[in-house]
Amino acid sequence: MTLTQNAPAPLTPADPTADQAVLIVHGRDRTGLVAAISAVLGKHEANIVSLDQHSDNPHGGAFFQRTVFSKAGLEAALPQIEHDLRVQLSEGFDLEYNLRALSVPKRVAIFASKADHCLLDLLWRHRRGELPINVAMVISNHADTAAEVRSFGIPFFHVPSSGPDKSAAEAQHLTLLAGNVDFIVLARYMQILSGEFIERVGVPIINIHHSFLPAFIGAGPYAKAKQRGVKLVGATAHYVTEDLDEGPIIEQDVVRVNHAHTVTELQRRGADVERAVLSRAVLWHAEDRVIRHGNHTIVFQ
Template structure:
């Protein structure tokens, strides 16, 4: 017995491919109508539509429209011409068309801590992410065997004698043309502005976030010593300002005086995994739209 392709993907002998149209720009009347008209005239069926305006009177408009269109890859050029004519020239909007069936290429940077790294590899293996891990890059050799078990190339690039520039040049060589975004899965090195600018793709980071914040070594012990009641994690895009880039996702878990430092570390690792996985999944599905140093996240 063979399993047929799901009926929702094929009508007759033509493949109905999924696309996502991302639109942003100055809010004004007629944007939703224009998007719908262009897609309808191209023969697309709109599956979902999310939109947001920072201020309906004079704000910035964001929209993500998911649609299905027969032979999208074939008709894409004509569709792009229509989008340019109606959205860019006609309404002054920025737009981006994505073929959703094509997974994004992801690189993961890690050091010695493995919980976020292995969670992402496991989720990719289970098909939970619209992304393929192309490589793992680390400044330590410790996780090589664990990563190779998933069939993913592992590159050990040490920072010798504090020479971060040479290491980052090797990173850029490995990444050039091979990835669409990067994830820092507890990578314990600060990226230089030259690297961030030179790599040319979005970078997502994860870090713990306590109230109050505890920076430096031993944050969980500091949190225990202060009697914190909440621990959490923040996933954000990387900018040259350390840990101050646009936030994608956050979450917290409640703890008590009875929790040991080890308990806090375990619960912190759990929330870091979940927050990073959600951020990566949403980015890979083009659900995260940047708005200055903030984000609009269509996560429904």
């Protein structure tokens, strides 16, 4: 009888982002930008993993670039790389830039109301490791989802908000959020944020809504859509501005429907699209794939 040794367990692959950083650059297009950026990274013996760029007009238009690079001992090297980029890009080319280590996930607060499909989908994807984020908290104006959120190990805060005056609720929101988050996601949060809150919170806010706006505004949009015999239902994820539902769009999608679908079926299909669109928008923002430019976005997928 021949005994064979068990094969050694496969090595667990190291975190691919451990020594990687992402560099976002945007400003006026001109000759030599890509070479200048590459020269700084080359000086530090950094290896470019991926590079995406876009110019809306090569003759003095707007330039956008996303670069992911790898550098051994990144944490120690990052301050000097940042200094050299500032000298080269800010002073030499008048470009704006942002440099961030990919191993440090962005912190997010999720706002929700009674509808839980987008909220729980984000928490599920986060638990599975599909979203490189740190969910700092969930804030809701209803307590319905408290137990489910806490089952994910996420802090849940119930902040009631009703009536035209939202100042007390928003003051509590600001206290909870201060210094704790890098962006906010409105996962079907059915409250309007004031311009003062948006300004004071100081971080990007992503919202999701059905794509019937503004054709079917107000309560019961799917019932109104059914009455009109729509053939498509969809969803839009966008950044929040003071102009309600008019901020820069990050992602959109649709699914076909027909006359046989009930209002309930339209709602179900719409919820499916909302989950998918919002999760992609959150992923792309978390990976610094979205650059805001005026009231639209450049998205490097």
